[in-house]
Amino acid sequence: MATTKKPLTAAQFKKKVLQHLNFTSSQDNFVENPTAVLRAVCLTVNEVVYEKLKETNTYHKEHKTRSINYLSLEYLMGRMLSNNLHNLDLFDVAKKAVASLGLEIEDLFEEGHDLALGNGGLGRLAACFLDSLATMDFNAVGYGIHYEHGLFKQQFHQGRQIETPDEWREYGNPWEVCRPEAVQEIPLFGNVETIANADGSVKKVWHSGQIIKGVPWDVPIVGYNSKTVNVLRLWESRASSHFDWDQFNSGAYQDANAAQNQAETISKVLYPNDETDAGKELRFIQQYFFCACSMKDIIKRYQDQFADDWSHFAEQVVIQLNDTHPTIAILELMRTLIDEYDFSWTDAFTLCRKIFAYTNHTLLPEALEKWSVAMFERVLPRHLEILYSINEFFLDEEVSALWPNDHQIRGRLSLIEEGPHKMVRMAHLCVVTAFKVNGVAQIHSDLVKSDLFPEFNQLYPSKLTNVTNGVTPRRWLKACNPELSALLDSKVKTDWAKDLSSLAEIAKFADDADFQKQFMDIKHHNKVKLTEEILATTGVVVSPDAIFDVQIKRLHEYKRQHLSFLHILALYRRLLENPDYDMHPRVYIFGAKAAPAYYLAKEIIYAINKVAEVVNNDERIKGKLKVVFMPNYRVTLAEKIIPAADVSEQISTAGKEASGTGNMKLALNGAVTIGTLDGANVEIAEEVGDDNIFIFGNTVDDIKALDANGYNPYDYYSNNQEIKACLDWLHTDYFTPGKPGELAAISRSLLEGGDPYRLLADYAAYAEANIELDKAYKDKKRWARMAIINTAKMGKFTSDRSIQDYVDNIWKLTPISH
Numbered sequence: 001m002a003t004t005k006k007p008l009t010a011a012q013f014k015k016k017v018l019q020h021l022n023f024t025s026s027q028d029n030f031v032e033n034p035t036a037v038l039r040a041v042c043l044t045v046n047e048v049v050y051e052k053l054k055e056t057n058t059y060h061k062e063h064k065t066r067s068i069n070y071l072s073l074e075y076l077m078g079r080m081l082s083n084n085l086h087n088l089d090l091f092d093v094a095k096k097a098v099a100s101l102g103l104e105i106e107d108l109f110e111e112g113h114d115l116a117l118g119n120g121g122l123g124r125l126a127a128c129f130l131d132s133l134a135t136m137d138f139n140a141v142g143y144g145i146h147y148e149h150g151l152f153k154q155q156f157h158q159g160r161q162i163e164t165p166d167e168w169r170e171y172g173n174p175w176e177v178c179r180p181e182a183v184q185e186i187p188l189f190g191n192v193e194t195i196a197n198a199d200g201s202v203k204k205v206w207h208s209g210q211i212i213k214g215v216p217w218d219v220p221i222v223g224y225n226s227k228t229v230n231v232l233r234l235w236e237s238r239a240s241s242h243f244d245w246d247q248f249n250s251g252a253y254q255d256a257n258a259a260q261n262q263a264e265t266i267s268k269v270l271y272p273n274d275e276t277d278a279g280k281e282l283r284f285i286q287q288y289f290f291c292a293c294s295m296k297d298i299i300k301r302y303q304d305q306f307a308d309d310w311s312h313f314a315e316q317v318v319i320q321l322n323d324t325h326p327t328i329a330i331l332e333l334m335r336t337l338i339d340e341y342d343f344s345w346t347d348a349f350t351l352c353r354k355i356f357a358y359t360n361h362t363l364l365p366e367a368l369e370k371w372s373v374a375m376f377e378r379v380l381p382r383h384l385e386i387l388y389s390i391n392e393f394f395l396d397e398e399v400s401a402l403w404p405n406d407h408q409i410r411g412r413l414s415l416i417e418e419g420p421h422k423m424v425r426m427a428h429l430c431v432v433t434a435f436k437v438n439g440v441a442q443i444h445s446d447l448v449k450s451d452l453f454p455e456f457n458q459l460y461p462s463k464l465t466n467v468t469n470g471v472t473p474r475r476w477l478k479a480c481n482p483e484l485s486a487l488l489d490s491k492v493k494t495d496w497a498k499d500l501s502s503l504a505e506i507a508k509f510a511d512d513a514d515f516q517k518q519f520m521d522i523k524h525h526n527k528v529k530l531t532e533e534i535l536a537t538t539g540v541v542v543s544p545d546a547i548f549d550v551q552i553k554r555l556h557e558y559k560r561q562h563l564s565f566l567h568i569l570a571l572y573r574r575l576l577e578n579p580d581y582d583m584h585p586r587v588y589i590f591g592a593k594a595a596p597a598y599y600l601a602k603e604i605i606y607a608i609n610k611v612a613e614v615v616n617n618d619e620r621i622k623g624k625l626k627v628v629f630m631p632n633y634r635v636t637l638a639e640k641i642i643p644a645a646d647v648s649e650q651i652s653t654a655g656k657e658a659s660g661t662g663n664m665k666l667a668l669n670g671a672v673t674i675g676t677l678d679g680a681n682v683e684i685a686e687e688v689g690d691d692n693i694f695i696f697g698n699t700v701d702d703i704k705a706l707d708a709n710g711y712n713p714y715d716y717y718s719n720n721q722e723i724k725a726c727l728d729w730l731h732t733d734y735f736t737p738g739k740p741g742e743l744a745a746i747s748r749s750l751l752e753g754g755d756p757y758r759l760l761a762d763y764a765a766y767a768e769a770n771i772e773l774d775k776a777y778k779d780k781k782r783w784a785r786m787a788i789i790n791t792a793k794m795g796k797f798t799s800d801r802s803i804q805d806y807v808d809n810i811w812k813l814t815p816i817s818h
């Protein structure tokens with residue numbers, strides 16, 4: 001590996017920025033044009049980045065390093081500049097250089113767009129993993145889709161969510177580079193011809209009906225204080241060169257144009273995680289387009305080194321499937337090996353079983369992907385044949401061996417769900433083929449084994465495993481919380497951003513009055529900054545002396561934003577009934593997008609906004625309770641809210657949240673969790689200890705017992721005066737003057753709707769835990785201690801540890817040697 005070059009000085013950096021401003025952007029009045037300066041700064045950083053990328057590639061070529069190929073339909077990268085500056089150790093240099101141009105670097109950051117090519121946790125996890133892979137010097141490629149529009153922008157109009165398109169690259173994106181040399185062509189539709197060979201065997205030929213071009217855009221992924229720059233390769237769909245120019249020239253513009261539009265539609269927009277999108281043909285084509293491009297690229301990279309000798313493929317390549325969304329890659333590799341490289345079926349399947357591993361992110365039955373056999377056959381006829389052949393082998397050889405003649409089990413495990421509309425079960429294909437299947441937190445992985453795939457666990461005893469999620473401390477502490485980072489730097493000798501467990505050293509200061517003051521002063525200052533942001537975006541005045549109680553995540557019933565909503569109503573009632581009601585002032589801060597067609601989720605947003613309007617303007621309660629719903633929650637907003645949080649709300653129904661990762665980011669920044677024993681909360685509680693977390697509510701087993709006894713939400717409604725009063729309140733026009741019952745959808749879902757997420761069963765325990773929490777906060781020393789311990793004990797939850805677990809137990813990679 002080339003020796004590391006001398007780092008740039010601020011003067012050199014400034015000179016390069018000016019050059020880019022003059023020659024690349026031809027801008028001279030730069031102080032008036034911060035976007036031009038931002039671009040010039042990014043281009044300057046890219047000079048360093050691309051040099052390192054070249055060195056990384058050269059190293060791996062020379063050493064024939066095994067690579068991990070991460071396939072994900074989603075990447076929530078957020079903004080890139082601040083992260084790249086930190087990771088390259090250029091932050092101070094750039095800050096100085098930009099200051100000498102008369103600008104603040106922090107103001108430049110604000111000009112940047114979020115790369116929001118994902119919905120939530122799963123997409124952000126992929127981004128954290130890429131950061132760790134580069135930081136730990138592993139050879140990794142992330143593959144994804146170059147969506148023209150990422151996750152929609154959210155605005156509130158009279159309290160209701162309005163979606164507008166995300167235009168993240170309307171004016172270009174300095175962090176990506178197009179790689180025309182790696183374009184791929186992808187067939188779709190058509191039919192399969194069976195040709196009989198002379199020896200009695202058959203050859204299958206897929207005659208496609210359409211060909212789509214896949215154009216790769218590479219986004220460099222810069223490791224923190226490492227030798228590596230990897231890439232995230234995002235595929236954009238275009239009409240292929242088979243575009244009918246004759247037709248176009250002969251005047252049939254519309255037909256020719258329609259083909260082009262249709263091709264470009266494939267990568268046009270990210271699906272917003274919506275049940276109504278389940279089964280949509282375009283989503284399926286998106287998945288196939290992306291998988292086929294990625295598989296061809298992986299094979300091409302391999303063949304550049306080993307030509308047609310496939311004997312090293314399984315040593316060189318491992319592919320991780322981020323949920324079932326890229327499952328079709330399995331069938332695509334099978335098809336390629338059999339139809340294009342003359343592999344026998346058995347050799348092809350044996351190879352596939354060495355290459356793919358699968359991560360499950362959900363137990364919710366409605367979220368398990370299924371595709372109709374009819375649609376499968378229309379779009380990918382050859383892949384369906386291969387799927388059937390795998391199913392036959394699986395049922396007749398493997399299932400039959402363990403459960404001979406057990407038709408029930410065969411039906412349950414089959415890759416095909418029988419019924420009036422036959423469906424393909426994508427998760428089953430993954431579990432059958434992958435050599436490892438992991439859940440994302442211990443409790444979730446245990447449930448994957450015991451409840452989701454019990455028979456598969458019997459069939460393949462060591463296949464199902466756990467890798468607990470993690471988050472990158474570079475973005476989620478160092479970059480987003482510079483003041484706390486500086487304090488930690490002053491106390492911890494090792495580079496905690498690379499070795500997060502070393503933060504445990506600060507536990508010894510948890511009772512130290514000076515340290516407590518420094519720690520809590522920083523929290524207070526972060527709260528002051530957030531106060532300004534809240535005022536600017538919502539017009540609500542909040543006090544930084546109040547408890548900042550934060551619930552930031554996608555809006556979903558299982559996450560139970562409406563549990564804290566109900567509790568807010570209760571607090572408001574208590575304050576109205578007794579103006580001296582003893583509680584420390586609290587600000588509830590929500591951030592959440594609802595899937596556009598998710599009716600109840602949108603009603604919950606509306607209800608919170610309506611209650612906020614009334615509560616925030618009611619002078620009788622003397623500012624003791626405030627509610628803000630910050631619009632357009634995204635990575636960039638998370639980076640502002642998290643450092644300012646006192647309380648982290650993690651209150652999903654036990655057994656429903658696979659892991660959660662916001663819980664880790666908030667605790668890392670010194671917020672105290674109030675939460676259920678769900679997902680990674682369980683492991684967070686183990687790390688921080690029972691005294692430093694507020695755990696409440698029914699456990700997974702309790703919930704099962706409740707269900708077994710016949711759950712009846714009216715029991716709680718009738719027996720708990722507060723629940724009754726608050727739910728009844730929603731049927732009045734108190735919060736929606738002149739429109740009684742406008743917020744009643746929530747109450748209806750909890751009562752007539754059967755309370756599917758058992759919210760009422762946890763209400764009393766939640767209210768009780770909040771009283772404990774309030775008491776703890778009033779004891780300043782106790783709270784400071786809790787906050788410090790939370791930061792100190794998050795070592796386990798760095799994504800570096802997750803990646804090391806994947807490497808040791810699944811991927812078996814070796815890093816660049818130093």
Ligand code: 26Q
Nearest residue numbers: 121122125271273277361440657658659660661
């Ligand atoms: C499905 C069908 C059609 C269109 C979209 C989708 C779709 C898209 C995204 C389904 C699911 C997702 C995302 C799921 C997700 O973010 N899961 C979360 O993953 C995190 C990382 O492991 C966990 O921490 C969370 O607990 C889990 O909810």
